[in-house]
Amino acid sequence: MLELISVSHIFTRPSQEALKALDHVSFSVPTGHLLAVIGATGSGKSTLIHLLAGLQRPGGGTVHFRGQDITQSPLHPNDIGYVPASDDVLSNVLTVRENVMSALMLRVAGQTKDEQVDRASHLLVGVGLENVASQRVGTLSPTQKRRLKLALALVSDPALVICDEFTDGLDAKSQSEMAALLKFITTDHPARVVIHATQTAANLAAYDTVVILHEGHVCFHGPSRAVTHYFSIQAIEELYPRLAKRPASRWGESWMRHRDSYYDAFKLGVTGESLSAKEDGDPAADSQHITLPANEKPESSEAKKETSLPPAAPPLPTLTAQAKHLIQRRWTILRRTQREWTSQLLLMVLAPLVASMLMLPNDHFLSEVTSGDSSPSVLWPAAYTCAMGWLILIMLVLIFGVRSGAREIAGERALYRREQAGGLRPLAYLLGKLGYVLPFVLLQTFLLGLVVEILTGGLPGFAFARLILLSLTAISFSSLCLAISAHSRTAERAHSQAWALAFANLFLSGALLGFPRVLGGILHPFITAYYGWSGGMETLRDTPLYEPLTQYVRTWFASPTLAIAALLVHFGLGVLITLSGLRKSS
Structure with missing residues (x-):
């Protein structure tokens, strides 16, 4: 049984009055039960769903x-x-079957490939998506997407299923089908509880x-047939006006x-006591009694013992297995997203060409300095070319990081929260x-350095050290952009903040005009571009x-050496901030 005892939750917001989302909510739900949580916007139903799903603590x-x-000892994610x-929460460029297979790989350990395929097929048949299993999710109708979300939630055969607005916004026929589907998955598991929070009273x-x-x-809290009686209304459509x-x-x-007398009547299956209020204005003042459905024949003690011992939740995959699958899935998404890989490819090709064209004049x-000409008319333009050319390369790798x-x-925060609720480790x-961002950025950086070296003949000094610094x-900077992304609510906000950080790095790198030494000593430890640029310039010492x-x-x-150490520290800080x-978010 699922039992809530005086559950309360208050949202506190800076400079605003505290909002009480739940106020001593108490009810119980037996196994094999389908419960609807009905309420208008702001009723607290979404907060209740998040508490039950483990996304928040009451x-x-x-x-x-x-x-x-489960408030003190959370349930196993599965x-x-x-x-x-x-x-x-769905990957639109993957197919329906691939979404289900991905959920299986992230949540259930110890299955062979054939077992995963069989399990995915069984789930797709159960939710009615076997005919569109090979279609990409982006082509599905709203009703089909909801069926798929339900299949993803069922991959571990959970004992508690929590649905948020599963039927809302659909036509009447689809709402009826979705409600019937929820009833089916309730009876499909001997010890399952299914809870659906919705605004729709249909x-x-x-x-x-x-x-x-x-x-x-x-x-x-009771049977739906008793709602109109309890609130003294003629039809369920009058519920919300009556509550107001x-x-x-x-x-x-x-x-x-x-509540107590009502629960007694419901559980014992006898004619209920009068629900009329003893005070004026009680909701049931115009009614006298209601007959509630009788319970089924009591189960034998052996049957109760059997149903009280549901199968244990399957173990989660290892950290390595989850990470490996996520890397493979992200590269698959890149291959199938033409706009994304096209833009990345253009950046990879155009960036070194632009850098080379800016340095070629x-x-x-540089060639004359290499040949031994050290006259001021040659040294000063060559020094300017080195400083600005290297700054251009640093600027381009910052763009790689932002991009x-x-x-x-x-951009996939909702997907991450859904997968984290299912056991994905941060x-x-x-x-x-x-595993996706770093190889991509390193490939772009390597091609940038290689093409510029070939087309321009390269800068004087230790080229290998500069390539290490550039990489x-x-x-x-990519890890810092990930950190910004991990702390931003929207992809657009993260993108704008990353660009602001990139421009700040360029202005404060010291490549254009130097700071006073004391002020530079304060600012430079926080500027990634400073170490990339100044470390590259230091390779020209000889x-x-x-x-x-x-x-x-x-x-x-x-x-x-110092620049390399500082850049590694920046990378580590970016990783730690991203993880936090x-x-x-979880």
């Missing part, structure tokens, strides 16, 4: 499931199947019982006065992102260009 009260207080309202007869929430208060006529606290108090100065990392996490998700600048550079730009140059954002 501010007070307890929630027991199968004798376990014991819970969460069906969110948003369709953003098809209530499909549910075993109904909980009605109003501004965080439970106003009713009295404060939510009074509805809650009225229900608490009648002054390239002869690859800024939207990567924020560290595995982070490793999956690093570390790329991965360090060339004739170094002294003009120190006169041209009054910036203290970090040694290549993922854990905060």
